[in-house]
Amino acid sequence: MKRLFIALMFISSAAGATVIDRYATELDVHADGGSRAMVTLDLKKCQAGRFVLPVGFGGMDRLEVQAAPDGVVLKPVPGKESSTLEIELPPGIAASNSLRFAFAAPDVLGRPKTAAGEKAKIAADTQLLRHTFVNTGALEIGVYELSVQLPGDLRVQKIAEQLPRTKRSEVLPRVRLDRTDDRQGADLQLANMKQGDRTSMVLNVVSARHSYGWLLAGLALSLAYLVGFRSLVKAEPSPESQSAQPS
Amino acid sequence: MDRMSLSSKTRAAQSTSERWMRYLGFPGGILLFLLILYLPAGAGLSASAQAGAACFALALVWWVTEPFPTYLTSLVLMFLLLITRTSEPKAIMDVLGMEVIWLNLLAFILSSMLVKVRLAKRMALWLILKFGRKASWALMAFVIIQMVLAPLIPATAARAVMTLPLMIVVAAIYGASEENNNNFGRNLFLLNLVGISVLSSMTMTGSSANLIAVGLIQTMGGERVYYMDWVRVGAPIAIMATMMMWWLGQKLVFPIAAQDRLPQLEGGLGLVEQQYAELGPLRREEKKALAIFGLVLFLWMTDALHMGWFGVEISAPFAALLGAVLVLFPRYGVMQWAEAEIPWHLLIFSAGAYAGGLALDDTGAAEWGVRMLFGGMDLKGVPFGVSYTVIIAVMMYSHLLTTSKTVRTLILLPIIITMAKALGWPPIAFALPAALCIDWVVGLPISGKPNVILFSTNQYSVADNFKYGVLTCTLGVILLVVSGATWFHWLGLTPSFWAVAP
Numbered sequence: 001m002k003r004l005f006i007a008l009m010f011i012s013s014a015a016g017a018t019v020i021d022r023y024a025t026e027l028d029v030h031a032d033g034g035s036r037a038m039v040t041l042d043l044k045k046c047q048a049g050r051f052v053l054p055v056g057f058g059g060m061d062r063l064e065v066q067a068a069p070d071g072v073v074l075k076p077v078p079g080k081e082s083s084t085l086e087i088e089l090p091p092g093i094a095a096s097n098s099l100r101f102a103f104a105a106p107d108v109l110g111r112p113k114t115a116a117g118e119k120a121k122i123a124a125d126t127q128l129l130r131h132t133f134v135n136t137g138a139l140e141i142g143v144y145e146l147s148v149q150l151p152g153d154l155r156v157q158k159i160a161e162q163l164p165r166t167k168r169s170e171v172l173p174r175v176r177l178d179r180t181d182d183r184q185g186a187d188l189q190l191a192n193m194k195q196g197d198r199t200s201m202v203l204n205v206v207s208a209r210h211s212y213g214w215l216l217a218g219l220a221l222s223l224a225y226l227v228g229f230r231s232l233v234k235a236e237p238s239p240e241s242q243s244a245q246p247s
Numbered sequence: 248m249d250r251m252s253l254s255s256k257t258r259a260a261q262s263t264s265e266r267w268m269r270y271l272g273f274p275g276g277i278l279l280f281l282l283i284l285y286l287p288a289g290a291g292l293s294a295s296a297q298a299g300a301a302c303f304a305l306a307l308v309w310w311v312t313e314p315f316p317t318y319l320t321s322l323v324l325m326f327l328l329l330i331t332r333t334s335e336p337k338a339i340m341d342v343l344g345m346e347v348i349w350l351n352l353l354a355f356i357l358s359s360m361l362v363k364v365r366l367a368k369r370m371a372l373w374l375i376l377k378f379g380r381k382a383s384w385a386l387m388a389f390v391i392i393q394m395v396l397a398p399l400i401p402a403t404a405a406r407a408v409m410t411l412p413l414m415i416v417v418a419a420i421y422g423a424s425e426e427n428n429n430n431f432g433r434n435l436f437l438l439n440l441v442g443i444s445v446l447s448s449m450t451m452t453g454s455s456a457n458l459i460a461v462g463l464i465q466t467m468g469g470e471r472v473y474y475m476d477w478v479r480v481g482a483p484i485a486i487m488a489t490m491m492m493w494w495l496g497q498k499l500v501f502p503i504a505a506q507d508r509l510p511q512l513e514g515g516l517g518l519v520e521q522q523y524a525e526l527g528p529l530r531r532e533e534k535k536a537l538a539i540f541g542l543v544l545f546l547w548m549t550d551a552l553h554m555g556w557f558g559v560e561i562s563a564p565f566a567a568l569l570g571a572v573l574v575l576f577p578r579y580g581v582m583q584w585a586e587a588e589i590p591w592h593l594l595i596f597s598a599g600a601y602a603g604g605l606a607l608d609d610t611g612a613a614e615w616g617v618r619m620l621f622g623g624m625d626l627k628g629v630p631f632g633v634s635y636t637v638i639i640a641v642m643m644y645s646h647l648l649t650t651s652k653t654v655r656t657l658i659l660l661p662i663i664i665t666m667a668k669a670l671g672w673p674p675i676a677f678a679l680p681a682a683l684c685i686d687w688v689v690g691l692p693i694s695g696k697p698n699v700i701l702f703s704t705n706q707y708s709v710a711d712n713f714k715y716g717v718l719t720c721t722l723g724v725i726l727l728v729v730s731g732a733t734w735f736h737w738l739g740l741t742p743s744f745w746a747v748a749p
Contacts, residue, residue, distance in 0.1 A: 233266050
């Protein structure tokens with residue numbers, strides 16, 4: 001364990017002067033709860049060496065590098081709760097670079113497991129989308145952004161958690177909901193993430209289709225009221241109509 | 248005059264149109280609820296926010312049309328917030344423990360004390376004899392009282408609490424009671440509401456939201472607003488608007504019938520004089536009540552110094568709580584618990600209204616609504632005056648969407664400052680006039696704490712409040728726009744109204 005820690009320190013310090021200006025992830029969530037993440041990493045003051053990039057998803061799989069300068073090597077290290085990526089920058093690399101890579105992240109959306117006999121904490125029709133990102137790497141991240149796109153037939157019921165709390169100096173909320181191509185999504189953002197800083201969000205997700213229960217109940221109640229309280233609008237209000245108002 | 252008389256009885260529907268409004272209000276509320284609930288989801292709106300907006304709209308229609316008493320609508324709203332999964336059960340139930348509810352409860356204990364020992368009657372009769380021989384002058388006396396109190400007591404709810412017993416007794420003298428609403432009562436209570444809220448914008452210390460705005464203007468806009476900077480633009484607007492509402496209220500909005508312009512006591516002013524004389528010198532009980540009220544008032548006025556004195560701030564509800572302890576103290580107090588007239592039905596109304604308002608804030612529905620007000624507006628290349636007018640109007644009327652001045656300030660001021668920079672105007676030219684609108688929360692009975700307290704007297708309806716409040720806000724927009732084009736410009740605060748940003 002001690003050796004691993006020393007090795008990580010060595011790896012991280014090798015490219016220590018490199019700055020992650022922007023770390024943006026677009027997460028396309030599938031109906032089965034799996035997802036495909038597309039990451040854009042804008043680097044500045046690049047120096048040759050290796051650094052560890054934390055990835056806020058467990059079970060990272062099928063890494064596909066889509067854009068990277070020649071000689072840059074990306075090595076995934078999948079973990080159960082969160083994975084990491086070892087990135088090696090070659091000697092002579094330009095000062096500013098942009099990397100794009102994609103990977104599959106399983107089980108980002110689903111129902112929390114409850115033990116037998118345990119009381120359910122969320123409604124039967126609700127799934128949770130949890131995301132926690134901790135900057136376990138040595139490099140500071142200028143802006144961390146995560147854009148989630150839900151499957152078309154789902155929508156956010158509520159934002160159950162958004163951390164850290166927004167400061168007064170911040171204009172944008174920590175998590176903002178949006179809609180693209182008829183799919184609802186959520187954007188999480190946090191600036192100036194130093195080593196050990198953490199951001200997280202939990203979304204309660206439900207079906208986008210409405211039940212007709214409210215419509216039927218509303219119409220029935222309206223009809224019942226119009227019949228039951230019709231004395232209110234008789235020509236001369238009877239004592240009965242006045243007493244229809246509870247006193 | 249000797250009792251507060253705040254029963255839970257609903258106002259009787261007086262006219263045919265009012266009866267029809269009640270009859271159709273119930274299905275109307277449900278229709279609006281269904282419409283909002285089934286609308287296609289807006290970008291950025293969660294299902295709980297949409298449901299919260301639907302529940303609130305239903306309650307708003309029912310509060311205005313009153314198919315049920317307002318407290319019953321509040322209870323329905325609280326249940327709807329739960330069943331539509333808008334709010335957690337704890338969040339709904341916790342509203343009954345909110346500061347405003349406590350202040351309401353304690354206010355009624357203090358008011359009951361003043362009424363019971365007849366101190367409120369003595370003060371009201373004196374006020375009538377000195378200034379109130381005519382209804383319009385009685386109303387003016389209250390404008391002056393609120394104008395004097397505004398810079399002394401920053402807490403608007405405290406100002407409402409301390410003047411409430413006086414309002415109730417003066418209203419009774421002019422024939423306005425809970426059972427028999429008249430236009431004098433409507434003018435009296437709504438003018439006081441305007442006085443309490445709008446006059447807070449005279450100074451930057453008038454409310455904590457004003458101070459937040461000043462902070463945002465400095466940190467985001469890069470310009471410091473000094474105390475007198477605020478006073479010289481804020482005070483004239485607030486005073487002018489209150490004076491104009493004093494006149495417009497009694498002449499246009501709720502014209503006072505000729506017979507209601509004089510005290511409604513049998514025997515006329517002669518009886519008022521006789522009753523005042525019969526009260527004799529201050530009795531021991533009155534002196535005690537005066538001392539207790541004086542102590543509470545002293546604590547309200549010195550809240551900024553408490554931390555240094557006591558190591559803790561005794562906020563407005565806790566000062567009132569101390570007063571209530573003294574009032575109810577066995578043997579040495581002024582009255583017993585059973586004598587305190589606490590209108591629980593009105594506290595339930597307030598709790599439900601706050602639960603609805605908080606649901607709008609917590610689910611993000613209010614923020615979404617406020618952002619949508621600015622969304623899609625392309626103000627690039629338009630003259631300064633057009634952008635200015637739009638911003639002032641949005642800031643002024645946005646109080647109808649949220650119950651918190653602080654939330655509204657924190658959402659809108661940064662947007663306004665950012666927008667000013669993007670359009671190429673000095674941020675303070677938009678931000679300071681917009682900040683002057685923060686305290687104009689007079690549109691609905693749930694728009695602020697004084698609103699809840701004054702509405703609890705049952706002297707006016709939600710529709711009355713809306714009519715009077717929206718007129719006040721419209722007047723405010725007009726005054727701010729005219730000022731922006733003239734003397735704000737002469738003071739160097741705003742550019743020329745016809746200027747186009749480079």
